[in-house]
Amino acid sequence: MNNSETLFVALSEQLTAFSTFELYGTGQVAEYLATVENVVGPTILCDLLEAYSKIQDLGGEAFHTALREEILSDECYGPVARSLIKMWFCGTWYQLPSAWTDKFGQSLANSTFVVSANAYKEGLMWPTIGSHPMGAKAPGYASWTKAPEIPEIETSIIEQTS
Numbered sequence: 001m002n003n004s005e006t007l008f009v010a011l012s013e014q015l016t017a018f019s020t021f022e023l024y025g026t027g028q029v030a031e032y033l034a035t036v037e038n039v040v041g042p043t044i045l046c047d048l049l050e051a052y053s054k055i056q057d058l059g060g061e062a063f064h065t066a067l068r069e070e071i072l073s074d075e076c077y078g079p080v081a082r083s084l085i086k087m088w089f090c091g092t093w094y095q096l097p098s099a100w101t102d103k104f105g106q107s108l109a110n111s112t113f114v115v116s117a118n119a120y121k122e123g124l125m126w127p128t129i130g131s132h133p134m135g136a137k138a139p140g141y142a143s144w145t146k147a148p149e150i151p152e153i154e155t156s157i158i159e160q161t162s
Contacts, residue, residue, distance in 0.1 A: 007049040008033045010056060014067060015081060016088050018124055023088075026122035031115060032084070035093055039109045040080055048077045076104055089128070091119030 009020050009029055016023070023029060037045045048071070055066040071077045079100045086094050095112045114120055121136040130149045 004046070004049055005029065005033055007053055007056075008036075011049065011052045011071075011081075012084065012088060014052075015085050016124055018088075018127075022124075022127075026124070028088075028091075028115070028119055028122050031119065032087055035087065035115055036080065036084060039083075039093060039096070039107050041105070041107065044076065044080065044104065048080055051077060076100075087115060087119070089123055089125045091115055091121070091123040 009023055012018075012023055012029075012032075013020055040048075051070055051074070055063060055070055058066055071081050079096050083094050083096060086092065092112065092114050096110050101107075101110060121133045123133065126132055126137075130151045
């Protein structure tokens with residue numbers, strides 16, 4: 001595991017509220033890291049991860065404020081971080097807005113696409129809603145006829161994002 005991967009997973013953990021263990025459990029870490037690098041280029045990816053590394057050791061509210069201000073509100077990193085969140089949850093990379101590409105450059109890879117068949121199946125949206133990907137994982141045929149059971153969220157997670 002290299003430093004880029006470690007920072008990528010740490011940033012993803014903060015953006016998704018899923019643990020490092022859960023993110024690695026999807027089997028998508030390397031593929032998602034490669035996808036982001038392919039779309040935005042190694043320089044912007046490196047800069048995003050460096051920006052995260054500068055704030056990752058801040059505690060509590062200072063960290064959450066810095067994450068919002070230094071990453072999510074940044075004109076370069078914010079759209080990339082939001083596409084990263086959507087990719088983790090849906091398995092799809094969503095095209096960066098034209099305002100972003102006008103300023104930071106267009107890439108042939110910057111389009112909306114499903115990263116892979118596994119990305120769809122391993123999307124974080126499924127455990128979030130307490131269900132499974134239709135037609136892709138057990139319990140099987142007609143299981144979508146029953147409403148999903150939504151697991152209770154730990155209070156500590158809610159307090160962290162407030």
